[in-house]
Amino acid sequence: MSAVADTHAQDHHHGPAKGITRWLLTTNHKDIGTMYLIFSFTMFLLGGSMAMVIRAELFQPGLQIVQPEFFNQMTTMHGLIMVFGAVMPAFVGLANWMLPLMVGAPDMALPRMNNWSFWLLPAAFLMLVSTLFMEGGAPNFGWTFYAPLSTTYGPPSTTFFIFAVHIMGISSIMGAINVIATILNLRAPGMTLMKMPMFVWTWLITAFLLIAVMPVLAGVVTMMLMDINFGTSFFDAAGGGDPVLFQHVFWFFGHPEVYIMILPAFGVVSHIIPAFARKPLFGYASMVYAVGAIALLSFVVWAHHMFTVGIPIFGQLFFMYATMLIAVPTGVKVFNWVATMFRGSMTFETPMLFSVAFVILFTIGGFSGLMLAIAPADFQYHDTYFVVAHFHYVLVPGAIFGIFAAAYYWLPKWTGTMYDETLGKTHFWLSFVGMNLAFFPMHFLGLAGMPRRIPDYALQFADFNMVSSIGAFMFGATQLLFLFIVVKCARGNGEKASAKPWDGAEGLEWTVPSPAPYHTFETPPEVK
């Protein structure tokens, strides 16, 4: 394929620029993808260290390490950083790297805007993290920033938090527009929609969700800003507003948001499982329709986060049934992955280990979601550690294992070097054990009534909390091993990777050499 680049010997088809300007001024999707991934991992470590503070405080009952005020800032910032700084940018980074390679495009559709989308993120997080050093401290009202906690009772830094969210939103919307334009307009000739790789499909739908709901998040934080600084009464009943309105608008954004964080992971494992089972994906078309159905349903289930807030009974019933309906397309996907593995010639390299764990553990998170969807039962679980267990089961072995799987699967393509398989497997097993130790006991804690977002707890919860903290420390420390593995691989310290290091892998990205040249597919390939 490098011959393709040579035939276009125009002067702007050179390699990367030297020094820092390569990264500041780049319009290259691979550079931008790399920056997204590095930024995401940095945020993962920052948000993770906040989680370590939380788990250290909860290691024993009583207040040991931090004050409750600071504890609240840690839970809030941990959530915000992980959602907006770690998981979302990681998937955008994967999209940047892989979408043009998968659809046979020379780059993303709008390369300069692509660079802006990335650089806005460090700006936004500089602003967000700076609130930790402001008078009155960082936001302390939880990542869901419910009014009036965040309006009437929020710290002065809330205004900075609001503008940080605006910048993240602008970044996400532009990133999503770029993804859609790339997929709809830059596919290689012959690649019809129903021939697109699953990762491309899931990102197309994710980008649609992003463009639909990030502006709603912008709207709700703008209402907060006005309530805080300009005396409006959107969330104050004294002026005819309603704090519950905040929750409705927030979760109208928030529920599609959780699918934004999982759909690209669905795409990733839909590549890896066929590759290592050496069988085509079972039920490709039904996979596509299932993702579409999940995305559409995600717009009509938001109030299942609000069963206990006092919504009319009809609302509770509607949102309960609509939520349970999502189990159907999700079930289609899980069964398809299992059917893909069934009677396949399976091998268990690191990407496959993470993917198989994804299928099993994400399903556990899905089942606890079904339990939470039952409105009458939710009155017992609401705001307990059961909820914390649920969403960590969908986000850690769901979204984050998906990202790890993708990283191991495509690292040879990115770096031209195979990662160290033994270390990779060690990373997987330590993560797997640590993560289950950390989050599984939380189910029991929640069912027994331990509330979330508290720095201290009753004595009967002590044992499970200690187990959970040990698991969290194990999981956290293990991620430094991942850093080591990636750095080792990026420095070319390992076996050379061929263009297609996985013999069952399929797709255009494996037709270019490893590492992928700086410019690829300047003339689009033909897809049969």
Add this chain to the structure above:
Amino acid sequence: MANNQQTYYVPEQSKWPIVATVGMLLTLYGVASIMVSGSQGESAQGAWIIFSIGSLVMVYMLFGWFGSVIRESRAGLYSDQMDRSFRWGMAWFIFSEVMFFAAFFGALFYARVFAVPWLGGEGDKGASAMLWEGFQATWPLINNPDPEAYPAPEGVIGAWGLPLVNTILLVTSSFTVTVAHHALKENNRKKVKIWLAATIVLALVFLGLQAEEYVHAYQDLNLTLQSGIYGSTFFMLTGFHGAHVILGTLILIVMFIRIQKGHFTGDNHFGFEAASWYWHFVDVVWLGLFVFVYVI
């Protein structure tokens, strides 16, 4: 098939994204600092300086970035495929704007259909009436549950005065911009200028009348941002719409200048078309506003 395609233009390295990032960070950090120091009674001088520098950087960036795109486009670097990327980009951007307004319309509907009637004792959650006894739920809400915290407006803006005139102005401007677009397709540049100028005049008159309505609301009716949920939704919806009209008008003025300079051809003028899409979007939002904020 592939060989017939023009190569897709991938721009060289560009300084504009990073300039834009710095500009946006300074601007918004400045705005936030102004607000926070204002509410704490501190001097906001430094914050204003940061904000001003940021805004200047943003203006510099807008001229520079759009300038490069225009130069590249006029140099013929953009293929038809590039043109389609711009089309998808603009269309999805407008969709994101629609969703932004949807959040505020949603707030309006929620207040009218649920929150205010519940506070007045109606419906499923009528028990909220216990909070402020004697509160009468009406819309427009001119008696707030707690008039001391949120002084009530003395009246609201009627639909059939200025708002009706404004509706006629905006709908007319949607037609005039379309006439200008068709004239551009026919390469009748004189006609383009006349109808585009007419659109801009209509937009400016709309903005003037809107400003007059705000002055009237604040000075005569005591209808302000602080006058409860009616004032909140009224000013946020009309205010954000007005901000978009200002932006749309600026875009149209830029288009007028570009036409004067001889830019665009009968079959290559996506910049103009995007401006007109945006203008139609602003118009449609106004129709929603007119119906749900003023009439009903």
